[in-house]
Amino acid sequence: MDRSMILLRKLHKWFGLAIGLQVAIWMLSGLMMGLLEHEKVQGHNNLAHHIPVPIQAAETALIGPGAVISQLPDDVAVEGLKLQRLIGRPVYRVATSTETRLFDASTGSAIEIDASIARDVANRDYAGTGQITSITEVQAPSMEVRRHKGKVWRVDFDDADETSIYVSGQDGAVLERRNSTWRLFDIFWMLHIMDYQNREDFNNALAIIFALSATWLSITGVILLFNSFNKSEFLGLLPGQFGRRLASVTVHAPHGEVISRLSATAGSTLYDELAKEDIVLPSNCGGGGTCGLCVVELEPSSPETAADRARLAEHERQSGARLSCQARVIDGMQVGIPGEVLAAETLECTVAHTRLLTPHIREIVLKSDDKHFSYRAGAFVHVIMPPHEIRFDESPTASSIQQIWPGYNGGSTSRSKDEIRRAYSLALPCDESAGQIVLNVRFMPPPDESVRDAGVGSGFMWNLKDGDALQVVGPLGDFHATDNDAHMIVIGGGAGMAPLRAIIRDQLQQSGSSRRIEFWYGARGEDDLFYVDEFNELQDRYERFRWHVVLSGNRVDSNWSGATGFVHEQVRKSVLLDTNRYRDFEYYICGPPPMLAATRQLLTEFGVPATQVFFDDFGI
């Protein structure tokens, strides 16, 4: 979008603000005038049709025009004289420069149009079922007889249309036929032509100003229309993937975690494609590029639009900030989105209880104050950690840490100067969590002697005591089971257990699914295993669930009867080489990065479609 389009958009908006309401009124009144039957508006539905009775020379002794004209003042000019009928009798209608009068064509006597004549005229004109309820004299012009002058008889009928027939007080002609339909129509007409006083003059200044503004509004609107659509939006209307090129887009949370990988339509608006994945960025202009709220972070080299330059500072753009409503999807796009955008809420939590599952893994159960917190199995949360410095000798887990940290000494610490966030998967399905947040946290000693401090996230988590308060943001993530019945191969290791456990329990006990699930869990030694009894119990209860432990460490006990080696190697042997249906299976993987990478590569080598491989690469 270039700068002139931004200007047009602004003009369109401000003109819309100025006259938008009137445009809506025009549309509404136009619609109503189109809907109200013209026949009824005109009162023609109640109009009587008479076969005219010719005026015969013989029927009556007619006097000549001269006898009528002689009754007028001498100086008056005659504009016309007409022999016609008034309710049957022949009359002369004489129009002069000042008035119109009727004279009896037989006697020459002047005829005064009184209420009784008006009644007869109206009755003769009217073919409806109503009766006359009143005859009143009005002085024209008035609203319903605004095009006439002088004395007029208003004859009201008691029909459903509330008919009023207006009879001229001068020559007995029917001037107007009004009814409730006309009265309604007339209000819309007034609103349409913007003459609120007389409802007659559409050449008024107000109407002219508004109409010219509206012309400008629609010109800008039509120009903007060409700018507002791109080809992919029309392709989106077509069934299937016709004409569409798919592009893979990776969405990151502010701290780098992948929260979604989506398959989007190349060339379409990034904002829309994110919205389809329920990643709804804030927007008040609705995608017009004018509010500047839908900022995302792209590669710094991504193209800039004039809208970006209008709303984002140079240093922001240089670090990749762009308006997602203006950015077009390209394959391989990496998108960083603001944390507050994630469909997540901030929960105030307290630590309910903790326990050690293995020497390295601590289960931490949090109570949230939010009764409505819900999530899909496989989701993760961010734990918000304020700036802190922890001395482990004061920690409730000090003795455990001592065992797993060779370089531990009394002064060992974990510290962070800034508030940080760490992601942890939820280890139970929502329906089984009883409103609690269950996390598995692996303690991370320093990689070698040169580093003094333990990992900041795990240090903080291992220091928590019952009753401690903390903030959690969630749910986040897109690691979830599909809704189909495909055979699930679940592959995990370490604290990667957490989301897999939630997914497995959910699939077995909550989702109503009947799919087969095989769980392959890799650990170094038997003392690294946890939730063992639970999975054994599930295996006993559900014929369709099987779980296998694969131990890889050099500490494996000689009486270990299970599989040994790397877990992905075992999957290769027992699944991929065992059945040629493996391509139909779905694979759910979560574990330490080397194991995840090896497993993904293995599946790729065996030709498992990427759409059947689901993984979570940070939940450890």
Next chain:
Amino acid sequence: MNTPVFSRKTHKWLTLVIGAQALLWMVSGAYMVTMDLDFIHGDPLVRNLVENVEADFNELYPIGDVLAGYDDAKSVDLVSRLGEPYYVVDAESGSVLLDARNGAKRSPIAETHVIRLAEHYYAGSGSVNGVRLLTVDDPSPTEIQTRPLPLWQVSFDDNIRTTFYLSPSTGELITRRHTFWRGFDFLWMLHIMDYENRSDVNNNLLRVASAIGLLTALSGLWLLVFSLRRHRPAIDHAPGGPPPHGSFDDSAPKTT
């Protein structure tokens, strides 16, 4: 989808459907309100539509004798044309023009007389450059709408291409047309979307289109409500502008 986005998409797609017609409505409406209606009606182009009847009413051919000649007369009108009194008999079988002094039949009116009448009615600065009798067998010009033929068509060489239509049976000026009237009529057709008769405001096309138009306008207003809300301030591109805003991302390194 968030609400502003939904409202914008609604507005956009509805405009795609109705935008062209909305533009036509606005352009035609603007023309109609800016053009003086009396001018469009051709009022400044005519005069002498009503003349005073200057005659001795007692010496006129007897009206009873007129009726005797036409036993299906609905009315008899005494009018003046070019200073002479005439009877216009409106009969079931058609209207006739009679000399009111001697009862002689003067209709149908001949071409030379039509030209004289047209020039008499004409208040413009041009002169007659074409006279044609449109008979019932001729195609009816769109601009006379539902008026029945035959009619005399008299054109003038003024710059707004004035055309008069006169009745051959009464000499009455039935209607007058000119360039701006024709433009008005064409735009009126576009405005009410009755491309056939240019008169039926109850057609379904108009009803559907105006309903969509209404939704378009309402969605625009709806969008406007959001558009006026919070937004990032525009960037001042001049050097030394205000300090830049913080980015949303504090980009903490990914560690465990």
